[in-house]
Amino acid sequence: MTLTNHERELYPTVLVDVALFSVEHNDLQVLLVRRLQEPQAHRWALPGGILKPDVDESLEASARRVLRKKVSVDISHLEEVCTFSGPNRDPRGWSISVLFYALLPRDHIGAVIKDKVEQIDWADPNKPGHRMAFDHDVQLAAALSALRQQVEGHALPLHLMPAHFTLTDLQRTCEAILGHPLDKGVFRRRIKGSPDLVPIDKSVGGAHRPAQLYRSCEGFVFAA
Amino acid sequence: MTLTNHERELYPTVLVDVALFSVEHNDLQVLLVRRLQEPQAHRWALPGGILKPDVDESLEASARRVLRKKVSVDISHLEEVCTFSGPNRDPRGWSISVLFYALLPRDHIGAVIKDKVEQIDWADPNKPGHRMAFDHDVQLAAALSALRQQVEGHALPLHLMPAHFTLTDLQRTCEAILGHPLDKGVFRRRIKGSPDLVPIDKSVGGAHRPAQLYRSCEGFVFAA
DNA sequence: AGAATAGTGTCTGTCAGACAGTATCGC
DNA sequence: GCGATACTGTCTGACAGACACTATTCT
Numbered sequence: 001m002t003l004t005n006h007e008r009e010l011y012p013t014v015l016v017d018v019a020l021f022s023v024e025h026n027d028l029q030v031l032l033v034r035r036l037q038e039p040q041a042h043r044w045a046l047p048g049g050i051l052k053p054d055v056d057e058s059l060e061a062s063a064r065r066v067l068r069k070k071v072s073v074d075i076s077h078l079e080e081v082c083t084f085s086g087p088n089r090d091p092r093g094w095s096i097s098v099l100f101y102a103l104l105p106r107d108h109i110g111a112v113i114k115d116k117v118e119q120i121d122w123a124d125p126n127k128p129g130h131r132m133a134f135d136h137d138v139q140l141a142a143a144l145s146a147l148r149q150q151v152e153g154h155a156l157p158l159h160l161m162p163a164h165f166t167l168t169d170l171q172r173t174c175e176a177i178l179g180h181p182l183d184k185g186v187f188r189r190r191i192k193g194s195p196d197l198v199p200i201d202k203s204v205g206g207a208h209r210p211a212q213l214y215r216s217c218e219g220f221v222f223a224a
Numbered sequence: 225m226t227l228t229n230h231e232r233e234l235y236p237t238v239l240v241d242v243a244l245f246s247v248e249h250n251d252l253q254v255l256l257v258r259r260l261q262e263p264q265a266h267r268w269a270l271p272g273g274i275l276k277p278d279v280d281e282s283l284e285a286s287a288r289r290v291l292r293k294k295v296s297v298d299i300s301h302l303e304e305v306c307t308f309s310g311p312n313r314d315p316r317g318w319s320i321s322v323l324f325y326a327l328l329p330r331d332h333i334g335a336v337i338k339d340k341v342e343q344i345d346w347a348d349p350n351k352p353g354h355r356m357a358f359d360h361d362v363q364l365a366a367a368l369s370a371l372r373q374q375v376e377g378h379a380l381p382l383h384l385m386p387a388h389f390t391l392t393d394l395q396r397t398c399e400a401i402l403g404h405p406l407d408k409g410v411f412r413r414r415i416k417g418s419p420d421l422v423p424i425d426k427s428v429g430g431a432h433r434p435a436q437l438y439r440s441c442e443g444f445v446f447a448a
Numbered sequence: 449a450g451a452a453t454a455g456t457g458t459c460t461g462t463c464a465g466a467c468a469g470t471a472t473c474g475c
Numbered sequence: 476g477c478g479a480t481a482c483t484g485t486c487t488g489a490c491a492g493a494c495a496c497t498a499t500t501c502t
Contacts, residue, residue, distance in 0.1 A: 011235040012277050014320065053236050053318035059309040080306055083322055085283040094277035096238060096320075098307055168481075186464060188482075208480035209472035392454075410491060412455075432453035433499035 012085070012094040016063040017048030017136065019143035020075070021125070021177075022104040023160050028176040029109075029122035030140060033070060035133060036118045039091045044121070044130035046139060047071055048097065063100045071120060072113040075102045077159050077222050081139075081146045089135050097134075101143040103159035103222065106173075126179065151177050155223045156196055158216035164200060166211040167191070196220050236309070236318040240287040241272030241360065242302070243367035244295070245349070245401075246328040247384050252400040253333070253346035254364060257294060259357060260342045263315045268345070268354035270363060271295055272321065287324045295344060296337040299326045301383050301446050305363075305370045313359050321358075325367040327383035327446065330397075350403065375401050379447045380420055382440035388424060390435040391415070420444050 020031040032044045049066040056062035060078050067073050081099040089095060104112070114120045123129055125144045132140070151157055151174055160173050171187045191197060198217050203210035244255040256268045273290040280286035284302050291297050305323040313319060328336075338344045347353055349368045356364070375381055375398055384397050395411045415421060422441050427434035 009278050010276075012238055012275060014236055014238065051236060053234060053311065057310060059307055059320065082304055083283055083307065086281060087277065096283065096322075098320075166481085183465060183467085184481090185467080185483075185485095189463085203481095205473055206480075207474040207478075209482080211481055390454085407492060407494085408454090409456075409458095409494080413490085427454095429500060430453075431451070431501040433455080435454055 009093070012096050013090065013092055014051040015048055015090075015095060015097045016051060016059055016066055017046045017097050017099050017139055018063050018067055018075075018078070019046055019081075019099070019101040019125070019140055019147075020067065020071070020073070020104055021101060021143075021147060021160070022109045022122070023106055023173050023176045024109050024122070026172045026176050028125060028179075030125040030128070030144075031071060031104075031112065032121050032123050032128060032130060032132075033114070033117040034119040034121075036116060040133035042118065043133035044123075044128070045133040045136045046099075046143075047117070059098050060100065063098075063102075067102070070114075070116050072115050073104060073108065073111070075104065078102050079146065079150070079223060081143050084135055084139060097139065099139050099143060101147055103157060105162060106160060107162040148178055150223050154190065156191065156194065156216075157222065158196060158220055159222055161216065164202070164204075164213045164215055166204065166213060168211060170214075236320050237314065237316055238275040239272055239314075239319060239321045240275060240283055240290055241270045241321050241323050241363055242287050242291055242299075243270055243305075243323070243325040243349070243364055243371075244291065244297070244299070244328055245325060245367075245371060245384070246333045246346070247330055247397050247400045248333050248346065250396045250400050252349060252403075254349040254352070254368075255295060255328075255336065256345050256347050256352060256354060256356075257338070257341040258343040258345075260340060264357035266342065267357035268347075268352070269357040269360045270323075270367075271341070283322050284324065287322075287326075291326070294338075294340050296339050297328060297332065297335070299328065302326050303370065303374070303447060305367050308359055308363060321363065323363050323367060325371055327381060329386060330384060331386040372402055374447050378414065380415065380418065380440075381446065382420060382444055383446055385440065388426070388428075388437045388439055390428065390437060392435060394438075 022029050031047060033047045034044050035041050047066060047070045051062045056065060063078055064075060067075050078100045081101055084097045087094045112120060125140055157173055157177060161170060167188060171182055175182050196217050197214050200213050200215050202213045204213055246253050255271060257271045258268050259265050271290060271294045275286045280289060287302055288299060291299050302324045305325055308321045311318045336344060349364055381397055381401060385394060391412060395406055399406050420441050421438050424437050424439050426437045428437055
């Protein structure tokens with residue numbers, strides 16, 4: 001089923017896009033996909049797709065479905081950033097993109113599988129290196145800014161952490177997100193006594209004092 | 225032109241809603257309209273309407289047009305809050321509402337004219353007193369929260385102020401938004417030296433020391 | 449003088465930033 | 476002991492909260 005041009009003019013295309021962030025080797029990365037189909041085929045873009053009212057329960061559910069389909073990941077937490085809209089941002093006509101960002105755990109980062117896309121890449125969100133489709137460069141900047149704002153506002157990016165981690169691991173992850181180093185004392189003072197962090201009965205060492213391991217608490221929600 | 229039911233299922237209705245705030249007698253108010261047409265005729269709601277891709281340049285422009293048409297006001301500043309979506313929130317089927325909030329200057333508050341709506345009311349956003357259409361009670365709460373967050377984060381609600389105002393006027397307005405009193409010394413210390421405030425060569429008095437009058441600077445933007 | 453509001457000064461507690469110091473491992 | 480990393484303690488400056496104090500007008 002397709003609409004006529006006249007009908008197209010009355011109903012905008014509704015899209016969802018997701019900036020999926022993760023951290024590897026203390027570097028913040030964002031998942032980009034190379035588009036398989038027109039428009040903008042072979043251009044790099046944030047994973048996204050068209051809302052399907054017949055299967056999606058909400059915009060967020062739609063974004064979750066798109067991630068499942070295109071990069072085969074199930075994401076627990078999606079945060080809405082903002083919308084992008086207008087007649088000229090997509091060659092198909094008047095369109096709306098609702099942008100989300102999501103956090104993929106470090107130990108799942110390698111498990112992402114490309115599916116229905118030409119290629120995938122984990123890029124540096126500060127300078128992606130690829131020329132991006134549509135207005136996705138602006139979207140990426142907005143998503144990165146929203147993520148940083150949350151972390152600056154004391155939200156812990158525990159969704160990015162593996163099952164067990166040390167406070168130093170967590171600090172490195174925050175630093176990767178923010179793009180600048182943090183003071184150890186300040187960082188530990190701030191998160192000390194957070195109910196989201198649960199010490200576990202183990203420690204990990206090397207040629208140095210062993211570090212306390214933590215896990216995130218049950219039912220933790222980012223940006224709560 | 226209308227779509228068949230099948231087509232309806234593939235294209236969601238895209239709506240914009242606006243929580244238009246103002247302050248009168250140091251009370252925060254939000255503009256509600258009583259709906260003229262089905263669905264939810266005669267129920268109170270935030271002013272809103274359907275996106276028209278053939279005339280709107282963006283979602284924000286659409287919200288501006290809706291305010292012009294329904295309550296005859298031209299709004300300079302619109303801030304996006306978030307989206308609401310799903311198959312059951314509107315009886316017409318799968319829908320998306322993009323929520324904005326806006327600030328209407330105190331000295332324009334009486335100039336709002338109802339048009340294409342049954343009735344208008346300036347309600348207390350904390351407890352509107354009317355049973356609201358759709359999920360507009362949730363939307364109103366979200367918009368109020370977004371507005372408060374901005375003001376708590378040092379943004380000055382200068383768009384709510386008349387052309388000339390005193391610092392005490394401004395403080396009263398902030399208090400009305402936040403819902404609790406502020407300390408005079410703290411408030412003045414914080415906004416002292418703000419480039420957004422321009423003292424004007426006048427003062428206003430009564431049976432007391434006259435107060436310095438201010439205006440907002442040219443090109444001021446809220447939440448910059 | 450007194451009432452009323454404008455505007456300033458100051459004390460205190462909290463917290464971020466900076467950084468030094470102590471603790472505990474392997475070698 | 477030494478290197479390395481974990482973890483803690485402390486000094487300082489900025490700032491919010493609380494509140495007292497001064498300033499200027501009208502009556």
